[in-house]
Amino acid sequence: MKKTVDVSIPLGPVHPCWKEPVRLKCETAGERVLRTELELGYMKKGIERIMRGRPWQEVMFLAERVCGICSVVHNMVFIETMEELSEIAVPPRAAYLRVVANEIDRIASHLIANFSYCYTIEHETLAMYLLNTRETVLDNLERLTGSRINTAYMIPGGVRFDILPEDAATVLADLVKVEEEMKRYVRMFETGPLIALRSRGIGVMSREEAIRSHTVGPTARASGVPECDLRLRHPTYQALDFEQITRTEGDNFARIMVRFQEIFQSIDLVRKCLDTLPDGPIRGGGHCKAGEAAYSGEAPRGELTYYIKTDEYGRVVDIAIRTPSIMNIEACAHSMIKGATSVADVTSTFISSDPCVACNER
């Protein structure tokens, strides 16, 4: 008879699959994973402590550096919170340009998430294809904002740079190319039998578990949670007829496919924005006042909430950030990985929930 030994396997903090330091302790019986424990705290920098007592032009850069992968959305949600509490109106052209920057950043973020997943299941060909597509996407972000990552594009009452007409044409032409490439890669991912072996039916999280663990973003949408995309409530996205993408399987495959479909949706949104870009100023002016507001926006990984209290000169008195990854990786550790039939699936399941440790710990 085969003898099974119960061991506790620590994964991380420095692990070939983890891009950031995080520690997973898996208690196993043979190959079965019985319990997973998550150990965080390797990246705690105290950003919220640094932010206190500072005006928006300094907090903006700190908010952006909460997470480098989805920096545009952190910038956007922080600035929109400041606008809400000090009642600054945004010109329509600036609102559309914000959506353009945000969606291009979302494409890049989803591409890096899917790249990591393909890299983890050792499908390097697809991973490298996706990474190369990401470079094309980042080129366009650079054309719009002037830098690849940490763009500092939005300011209260508008955006920093206008888009030149010839740049808009280049962005649209590049997006056509990206869409064609992505269609091929998605077909590769959907039909590849080796990928299906390592993705379908692995790391399943049911809808009830997803709702109970407060999962957000693509991870929740892959489990079939309805109405969980906050872009549905954003006025600019409402004008663009945004619709949520939902799948029902709840396994690794569904999570990656939701991200792939959202890439196509984002390409459509960017195209729609650039086609119907209204004329007008890109900055409305207006300075920050005293106030208190909580505001949520949809980051590539899910719901992102900023609570800000300011004094009369627009300095941040109190701030709290709730990032999406913390719910997702807890749900991942406690619902998806638990009961996995193989230790080899732990890393790929964890990566499929798109963990962002820098977001979590700030």
Added chain:
Amino acid sequence: MRSFIYYIREFLRPEWLKNFFFAKTAPLVTPSYFKDYPTLTDKECTGCFKCMMICPAPGGIEVLRRKDQWVPEIYPGHCIRCGLCVEACEEGVLTSGRILDITRRDRTAFRSWYHLEVDDALCMRCGNCCVSCPINKQEDPQLGSSGTSSSDEVIMRIEGGRVRILHEEKCTGCKTCETHCPNGAIRVARMVEGVHEEVEA
């Protein structure tokens, strides 16, 4: 078996074969629209310190006095290449990528002003803030060591046993008073607003 056929078909595409045998790394040039470290143009710096005041990174930029002339200096390793200094400068002394051209064309700018506030409950009336202020020293060289002054042109002075702020608009936001205050009673608020002037038709 299906996968074998799939991959063979994938690798026999002429595009893939061409890439595989003839691909070279594209020449790695930095595009012209990249916001690199700001560099100096031939315009003369007036020493208004607006770039220093808007800089979000600690120690990113300093405006130094060199041979009768103000020169802004960027410190790589501290500078985060955000380009706010380029936009804040009214004279166009700094340039980075194409920020300067775009802001000139769109007439976008940052308007900044500073507000001084003194917490009377914490203030000890020592006058350190008035003495340390570089603008005060310029306006009234005879400034008393306790912060009293006979000039009406100073930013602040000790008057009747408490700090009175006279000319807030002269403040450059350097926060020297804030660092010299032993009790943290004086606070400088740097307020910035992004504005866009409409082009007159």
Added chain:
Amino acid sequence: MSILQDIKNVVRSRSIHVAYVDVGSCNGCDIEVLACLAPRYDIEQYGIYVHNNPREADVLLVIGSVTPQWVDKLRAIWDKIPEPKVAVAIGNCPISGCVYNRRGTLTSPPAEKYIPIAAQVPGCPPRPTEILNAILSVAPLIFKDYEEKQS
């Protein structure tokens, strides 16, 4: 001795293993290091192999301002890397602490306090080409004639 050294020089110049350790950054430099893998930059055409195992690495990329959790662990990772080894600081964080080095911060930069840093790549984040150039220019300086320099 010298023939052996020549062989070692040739082998080392075409086979550089890179490990990266994130000691509290914003993730931006992390993914810029990953972007070096992309076919556009193609770090592997220079014989550089990026993975995340300190035990077989030659070059350690330090990313991020050092958080309290990493103060002792960074040294431990550095000690695990076999000789000859070199550490490169990527981004502003390990050089100066970037925007985190302010009142109220929990980090304690620079990284030079804990391990010897041979090269610095400033930028927030640096472009992949800058990272690539830094690794390519610093590796031969350290690895060429390493044994002869030691004796």
